[in-house]
Amino acid sequence: MAYTAMVIGAGIAGSASAIALHKAGIRAVVYEAYERTADNAGVFLTLAVNALDAMRALDLDVSDLGFDTPRITISSGSGRKLGELPYGTTLSGGMVSRTVKRADLYRALRARAVSSGVRIEHGKQLVDAETTGDGVLARFADGTVATGDLLIGADGLRSRTREVIAPDAPGARYTGLLNTGGYARGISSGSEPGVMNALFGRRCFMAYTSHPNGEVWWVANPACATEPTPAELAAIAPEEWRTRLTGLFRQDRGPAVDIIAATDKIFVGWNTYDLPTVSRWHRDRMIIIGDAAHATAPSIGQGAAMAIEDAVVLAKCLRDAPSISAAFTTYESLRRERVERVVEQGKRTGGWKALGPVARLPRDLVMSLAMKRMARAGNDPSQWIYEHHIDWDEPVRDSS
DSSP: OOOEEEEEOOSHHHHHHHHHHHHTTOEEEEEESSSSOOTTOOOEEEEOHHHHHHHHHTTOOOTTSSEEOOEEEEEETTSOEEEEEESSOOOGGGOOOEEEEHHHHHHHHHHHHHHTTOEEEESOOEEEEEEOSSSEEEEETTSOEEEESEEEEOOOTTOHHHHHHOTTOOOOEEEEEEEEEEEEOSOOOSSOTTOEEEEEOSSOEEEEEEOTTSOEEEEEEOBOSSOOOHHHHHTSOHHHHHHHHHHHHTTSOSSHHHHHHTEEEEOOOEEEEEOOOOSOOEETTEEEOTHHHHOOOGGGSOHHHHHHHHHHHHHHHHHHSSSHHHHHHHHHHHHHHHHHHHHHHHHHHHHHHTOOHHHHHHHHHHHHHHHHHHHHHTOOTTHHHHTOOOOTTSOOOOOO
């Protein structure tokens, strides 16, 4: 059935959703709150193989962005290597997980959506939405309105669509960790290019990887028990971040301090969050996807993957179900258990990063023993995340 969908948000979830809807024969218009694109976003992310698999379903190829990231090593602040694992499985054709700049991914997704005929309207902040019997009416902060057959809220952690659908839904949950990072130049990390290195330091966590061109891409997660306000974070100058991080890593063995020193510009820091269970994802002709419905902490690198998977599955459901209501019900039955397991695993993994100096000693021992057992058994308990596959051509069965 040919629908017209309003997609709220032009981030990864929104852009991927528009692309998937177009492939399913559904017209989409994207409404983005910001006046301009996020082309200058400084952070990077790793698209795990399950994200790349979902992108294959949309004929999206990002092989010209970033670099392969086939493995991850885990080390302690003492310099001891606790273990090494594949960063997910290897897909057919030799495809492995890939680390890309978020801005590059935004550009690629947006360009694909626009080239498919999707219209993206900026400066459209959703303030309210209501069903009209045979459609949805959306109201924006600039006084304009728009209508469509359905509305997809891909508007992130602070989702206004979530508030409209489920006013009693929980808000984002602060994880107790901050996030910052940068790109270091003129230094060797001592690691093979493309390998992700997770350093569980005595006082702070760092992940770093070397680009084939020699740059070292890194992020750090200082623990902070009290959630800083946006104004408080904005007031921390890059050089103050440098001083703080240098102090946190000074007692650790490894390249962390040198990487920080070789970074010209350190990212403005931000808080990390996840989202507890949202009991209601859809109402009438409105639905939420991606971080608006189930944000996962960045500790397991699955935020973008879950959003892209959501976009593909929802488009398939709308393509195959006899009604919008049936499509939404089937979508939730296919997605809820998986994404909530991912959110819970992200919470557990993030908790390892926030431990105090005393608790870090048994943590390192437990991690080392666990990694040895996995190496002997050849079994990664996260494989269920990476091996997920979506077949675009397989019809979706109505579960309503």
